Amino acid sequence: MLPKCLKQATGALLLLAAITGPAGVALAAEVAVFHADSLAGPMRELKKTFEATRPGITINLVSGVSRQLAERILKGETCDVFAPSSPAVIDEDLMNKPVAGAGKEAATWYVVLSANEMVIITAKGNPRGIRGVSDLGQPGVRFARVTGEKDLATGRTINFLKRAAAVEGNPDLAQKLIDGAVGEPGKPTTVPDTVNAVRQGRADAGVVYYSAAVAARNDVEIVRFPDNVNMSEAIRNAATVTGTARNVADATAFVAFLLTPEAQKILLETGQPPVVPAIRKGAVPPEIK
Numbered sequence: 001m002l003p004k005c006l007k008q009a010t011g012a013l014l015l016l017a018a019i020t021g022p023a024g025v026a027l028a029a030e031v032a033v034f035h036a037d038s039l040a041g042p043m044r045e046l047k048k049t050f051e052a053t054r055p056g057i058t059i060n061l062v063s064g065v066s067r068q069l070a071e072r073i074l075k076g077e078t079c080d081v082f083a084p085s086s087p088a089v090i091d092e093d094l095m096n097k098p099v100a101g102a103g104k105e106a107a108t109w110y111v112v113l114s115a116n117e118m119v120i121i122t123a124k125g126n127p128r129g130i131r132g133v134s135d136l137g138q139p140g141v142r143f144a145r146v147t148g149e150k151d152l153a154t155g156r157t158i159n160f161l162k163r164a165a166a167v168e169g170n171p172d173l174a175q176k177l178i179d180g181a182v183g184e185p186g187k188p189t190t191v192p193d194t195v196n197a198v199r200q201g202r203a204d205a206g207v208v209y210y211s212a213a214v215a216a217r218n219d220v221e222i223v224r225f226p227d228n229v230n231m232s233e234a235i236r237n238a239a240t241v242t243g244t245a246r247n248v249a250d251a252t253a254f255v256a257f258l259l260t261p262e263a264q265k266i267l268l269e270t271g272q273p274p275v276v277p278a279i280r281k282g283a284v285p286p287e288i289k
Helices: 004-020 037-053 066-074 087-094 133-137 152-167 173-180 191-199 210-215 248-258 261-269
Strands: 029-036 057-064 081-083 109-115 118-123 205-209 220-223 236-241 274-282
Touching (some): 029 037, 029 066, 029 248, 037 191, 037 210, 037 248, 037 261, 057 248, 066 087, 081 248, 087 109, 087 236, 087 274, 109 248, 118 191, 133 152, 133 173, 152 173, 205 210, 210 220, 236 248, 261 274
Parallel strands (some): 029 081
Antiparallel strands (some): 081 236, 109 236, 109 274, 118 205
């Protein structure tokens, strides 16, 4: 039998190995962040800054359609931070809703941190000279839009087209554009799909979120619209730590970081103007000022 002191030393070494991993290398704490497609560009930059100032923490980004990501959380998939393109997704799909088999609520609070708007993107150099929605009706212009049933960008695109066409004195055009959009039959078109269609020349123009356009600005041109058209009053981005979180402490720190002046500057530069002060709902942790 091993002497008591040797047993204690062996136990300490095993604990150290579990914490540090092979060869004494510290294991990084991971934070799984599920976020809306429209937040992909901002989140990449936010991840870089957060990780640079907090060694040992790795942010793992998972991009997708907000409501589909919420479904994955309800089914029990690990998600530390959820950042949808509307607080309504948390309110309606997760707040006080049980996580399957976990005995926990999917969400009990959230903060509203940034806004967005709808824009038109065109091929680099804007060869078709598109300046407004009416120009999308020119002969031969191929137009792409988001079409997923559960994708919030679908309804926002439709409303944007209707608003812009009416303001431009051509209200009947909106439905023609909605019905005539290019895409694969039977396959929902996402925000990234729409960007790629324009980037790769399969469409001459498309409607996406401003933040998605900014992320692709090296490959596309951006046509912006006034506030009474661009849906900016209706588009807000939120964040919460979910009931399936495994790393609550670092997840909470990341959400707190999203509300700092440093993060707000990044959001502004990446097409997501920050909401200041942030709107809070529910039992927001005291660490999130």
